[in-house]
Amino acid sequence: MANHADVLTVAGARKKFGDVVALEAVTLSLQEGELLALLGPNGAGKTTLIRAISGRVRLDAGEIRLFGRPLSGRRTPPDLGIVPQELAVYPLLTARENLAAFARLQGLAAREIAERVRWALAVTALEDRADEPVKGFSGGMKRRLNIACGVIHRPKVVLLDEPTVGVDPQSRERIYDMLGGLTRDGVSLLLTTHHLEEAEARCSRTVIIDHGRVIASGTLPELVDQTVGRYRLVTLCVSGALAEAPPGVEIDGENPRTLRAKLSNVARDLPALLTAVSAQGREVEDVDVRGPSLQAVFIHLTGRELRE
């Protein structure tokens, strides 16, 4: 059953292109004001799912509901905003003209258009370049404009397909500031990304999809519990190679001075590890302690095999 705060639900979505299964019984939900990350290797079905929600792909089975209403037909409802992976703006038009054009196409009134264009130029930090053709913009500027064009009509739910691909850290920060502003206003965002550290840091929940199926979903702690467990990865750099690896410790094959161990309780187990190293006449030169990451969860779930 859908949660009362769910604004978008996908239930049992299934889609085949010829013999290729793109989506298989995909079920997920997006809650109000949430930033939900949709992760998956290349070809996992993320873009197909985004296109199905936006009406560009007709499902073979399953149902998609927006605010409780089933989505059907080719028309995208006005509550839904789309930010495609491609830079879907007119390069010969200026930033202001692009924003105004998409606002008009979305049916906004003239007075509202002026106000929304001002807002969009401010949040994208493009006010100084507002009247220049977009073709001369940097990748980050185009990305910000691309997002602004997708939300110019105040949609309540926005689908973003790789909104930060190919941009520098500064632009990425600005983009996430924009997205944070939207969620604070109650807008719900579903985004796909390959930047796992971003998803980990910025998104409230994560859905991982592979081979067209949802293979895990939840907050990062939930995903960690479901998969790799809450260990800490401890890496030691020692003064010389050990004669024998202490119990539970792995010696790096290429650099025998590097030792790794997974400790479930650092406070209890780390002193014992340091003592074991000293007992072999070596000094500990550096210690690195890391918690379980989304990257570890992702690799655990989807494997290391290349996907093309």
Added chain:
Amino acid sequence: MIGTLLRISWTNLKRDRVAQALTFLLPVLFFSIFASVFGRQGGNGTSRIRIAVVDEDHSGLSRRIADGLAAETALRVRSTVDPGGQGAALDRAAAERLVRSGEVPVAIILPKGLGLAAAAFGGDAGAPRIQLLADVSDPIAPKMVYGLLQKVSMTAAPDILMQGGVRQFERYAGALTPEQRAAVNGWLPRLKPGPGSDSRTTAVSSQGPMGIGVDTVDIMRQGKSESLVSFYAAGVGVMFLLFSVTGASGSLLDEMDSGTLDRVLSTRVGMGGLLAGKWLFLTLMGLAQLTVMFLWGRIAFGLDLFHHVPGFFVMTAFTAGAAAGFGLMLATLARTRAQLSGISTIVILTMSSLGGSMFPRFLMSETMQKVGLLTFNAWALDGYLKVFWRDAALWQLWPQLVALFGLASAFLGLARTFARRWETA
């Protein structure tokens, strides 16, 4: 190193079907089309020139000339108001109307007194002369008919011309002697074409008009110095209109690649609205393009544009609208820009050559003229020809306008159908 580059180029060509078609198929296709148009396929499809003949003289000579023209295999003669050969004989006004309307390129008027003048061997400066009413938009037919008329007038009535010549001789040199007259009388029956004689087998005279004068009258451009500029403005204009609207329609493919198409489709516009907007823009662009072309024709070549503004505007609006539909149909059919470029080059050049943009249709064989009617260009050019050459009223353009409207509707319907693939997979 060069071998590697050669291999890369060869592999690219081998895997690019559009490039293969442009390299190998297009030249063969055009060779075939032009061989059909100019080579006339071994003569089987040779066009017979349609002419109207008006006999105002009703003399023995005029009847023999009319019969001689009718016997010519290169001509299709019409001498009655009814095209089937029934009813009243054509008069000068009716024949002129036939030329103006384009039903025949040439009308021959055999004026009253022609027989008498010929019998007098054209002695008087004011003797009636045969009139050849012509539409010189066809630069070949009037000259060909002129030559055949000379041949027929010589071969149809050599005895009458001989008698006239003898009378002229006697007028200036004195009467023939009895021996000479007996010799002439002996020859005259042998000169008279008998029932079995066939003018087709008679050698063409090299002696000139022999007393029958012929005037060629361009009834379409009487008093005007204008040339065929309007025809070529329309021909070239329509061909480039097709190229430019097809290129501009390719923006749909660019927008598909950039994701802008998806974004536009996610707005309230939808595919129907998007195509309607594109069609309207392309139509206006085409209208502007043809207007610039004809205005330049007016400025640089003296094209009589300002006396044909309503006809020009109506024809240009319908032509641009149909061309816009054609461009959108090709753009929605193609998968990539390269494919659109290849397909449009082949289709537009084929249509333009068959439809008369490169070579006037009236100079093609009858078969090729009929084939040409399957093309967009033929209907558009026929309409412009009616406006600028035949001074046709707007209502007389209805066949061309109906055809262009039908083509535009069909093109847009197909474009809408092809575009469904972009809406939902």
